[in-house]
Amino acid sequence: MATHLEITESLKVFQDNYNSNQRLKIMNRDWNRVVVIKATDIESLNTFIVQDGLVSIKEGALENPDLTVISDSETLADMFYGDITPTEPYNNGTLRIIGQEDDIIRLDFISLMIWGE
Amino acid sequence: MQLKKVLTLRTVVATSAGLTLATSTFVAAVQVAGYVLGDTAWIAILTGGILCFLAAACFSELNGLLPTANGIRLYFSRAFNDQVSLTVSILYMTxxxxxxxxxxxxVLSRVLGEVFPAVPPYMWVVLLLLLVTLMNIRGLKIAGVFQDVITYGLLASLMVISLLALHKGNFQLNAPFAPGGASGLINAVALGVFLFVGFEWVTPLAEEVTKVKQISKGMMIALGLLSVTYAVFTVAMTVAVPKDVLVASAAPHMVFARTLLGGPGAAWMVAISLAASVTTFNAGMLSVSRFMYASAREHVLPAVFSRVSMRFFTPWVSIVALFFVSLTVAGVILLTHRYLVLLKLAAAMESIVYVLAGLAVINLRRRMPDSPRPYKIKGGLVIPVLTVVVFAPLALAVxxxxxxxxIDLAAAFLVCLIYVNTAVPYLKKKYEARKPAGRRRPSRTTGEGGMEEN
Structure with missing residues (x-):
């Protein structure tokens, strides 16, 4: 079981990698979204905000998110560190994403651009 | 937490019914009528619809238990195993x-060929597929209000034209309650299932609604609307035009519309056919290309299929590949004229998937007894067992x-089985070899002994 701190750290690593990727910043300049990250096995809520192509992270959950990513703490930490692809837990039902299909694919594509296959 | 964008029940119904409404369903409806005596096709169609309610109940429970865009891929993986799930999913998508x-x-090329005989039928297919491919690559979706307008417009059109035909025939039906022998009726019901192919494809919207129960409700309402519309439309066709003329035609709804209203009727039916075909092609390409993308991401298909357009964020390689596959399939069918085999193949495959859905409900009740089920079928295992018992013979009958x-189904199953057992392990091994050796996540030490957890 990962801790809330580990999930937050993984999100920071993801954020740093995203913000240092010029292509991603340009591609997502019009894709403003609020993504809530929620762990199922520990108390952990984070919000991942994409605004004008840049990513920022806030502790806790913002109201009315566009997407909600729900999984166990281990999967969340591994996923945002890029040790596993989101597809694997998504396909076996460990990872749930609530939101529009296009946004879900975009999120997966961002992960692909950052961490590769 | 409330999502910003959510789908309404109206749109869920429209999506479920819209995925099902296709031009080829009119041909299937006439084939259903051909199996029974007199104007009794309504009995087979309503029976088919009622039986589909059984499958819809199973999909509702599975969707509530595992709300995912992955649909049967996840349901069958949890209920049986990954190999079964993968084989069935690939077979189903193919x-x-x-x-x-x-x-x-x-069917569409025949419809358009009647109106524009100078244009070769294949040209229409190329144009339509190009349109749908471009829509998919650009990420233009027939969704929301647009989907509502198309679906409800189509349903209303079909009802209006049917009532006109029935009115013209003074609502006189030929032996409406005497369908003939049992074998004809069983075959009619089995093929009647094809009329509802795709109603359950609405389950991937589970992630876009606030209450998963809306999906179940939407599926049930869509099935009800479709059952009534198809039943009335088919009876209206057989009242207006002799059955043997309809059965012999590849575009019976055009014969019907022309007989009833002449040129304007034919034009009206062309508009209905185009709307139905574009939505069907689009939904098919959208679903299958997303399935290919997800499969490539989990290293079940070659990685090239996971390439996404930098501009439109759509899986363009999968979409383009589908375009060429579709062109080939359409070309072969236009040359061989064996389109009826495809209707039966799809009806049989759909019945098999319903059987597996029933078995999945039974298995998951045992494997995941305590997991929350927003929709649980009442009456214990009666409905899942009935689904299995009803749809297995129907698949066999077809x-x-x-x-x-x-032969086609057996060959396709064999190819999928070989692919899953040889190519998939190879692709996964290739991916494992490319994966970075170390983990990026820092190792964590726990307790005073400093033992590493990772």
């Missing part, structure tokens, strides 16, 4: 794309009457 594109393009459908 048959859907071959069946839908093949049958739909054939395959028994068409040897080619049986």
């Amino acid at each position: 048959i859907v794309i071959v069946g839908v594109v093949g049958a739909e393009s054939y 395959l028994y009457t068409d040897l080619w459908a049986l």
Whole structure:
């Protein structure tokens, strides 16, 4: 079981990698979204905000998110560190994403651009 | 937490019914009528619809238990195992794309060929597929209000034209309650299932609604609307035009519309056919290309299929590949004229998937007894067992009457099985070899002993 701190750290690593990727910043300049990250096995809520192509992270959950990513703490930490692809837990039902299909694919594509296959 | 954008029940119904409404369903409806005596096709169609309610109940429970865009891929993986799930999913997607594109393009090209005889039929298929491919690459979706307008407009059009035909025939039906022998009725019901192919494809919207129960409700309402519309429309066709004339035509709804209203009727039916075909092609390409993308991401298909357009964020390689597959399938069917085999193949495959859905509900009740089920089928295992008991013979009935459908299905199953057992392990091994050796996540030490957890 990962801790809330580990999930937050993984999100920071993801954020740093995203913000240092010029292509991603340009591609997502019009894709403003609020993504809530929620762990199922520990108390952990984070919000991942994409605004004008840049990513920022806030502790806790913002109201009315566009997407909600729900999984166990281990999967969340591994996923945002890029040790596993989101597809694997998504396909076996460990990872749930609530939101529009296009946004879900975009999120997966961002992960692909950052961490590769 | 409330999502910003959510789908309404109206749109869920429209999506479920819209995925099902296709030009080839009119041909299937006439084939259903051909199996029974007099104007009794309504009995087979309503029975088919009622039986589909059983499958819809199973999908509702599975969707509530595992709300995912992955649909049967996840349900069957949890209920049986990954190999079964993968084999069935690939087989299902292949048959859907071959069946839908093949049958739909054939019927539509006949419809348009009647109005514009100078244009070669294949040209229409190329144009339509190009349109749908471009829509998919650009990420333009027929969704929301647009989907509502198309679906409800189509349903209303079909009802209006049917009532006009019935009115013209003074609502006089030929032996409406005497369908004839049991074998004819069973075959009619089995093929009648094809009329509802795709109603459950609305389950991937589970992630876009606030209450998962809306999906179940939407599926049930869509099935009710479709059952009534198809039943009335088919009876209206057989009242207005002799059954043997309809059965012999590849575009019976055009014959019906022309007989009833002449040129304007034909134009009206062309508009209905185009709307139905575009939505069907689009839904098929959208679903199958997303399935290919997800499969490539989990290293089940070659990685090239996971390439996404930098501009439109759509899986363009999968979409383009589907375009060429569709062109080939459509070309083969236009040359061989074997479109009816595809209807039967799709009907049989759909019945098999319903059987597996029933078995999945039974298995998951045992494997995940305590997991929350927002929708749980009442009456214990009666409905899942009934689903299995009803749809297994229906699948067999379809395959028994068409040897080619049986051969095609068996061959496709064998190819999928070999692929899953040889190519998939190879692709996964190739991916493992490319993966970075170390983990990026820092190792964590726990307790005073400093033992590493990772």
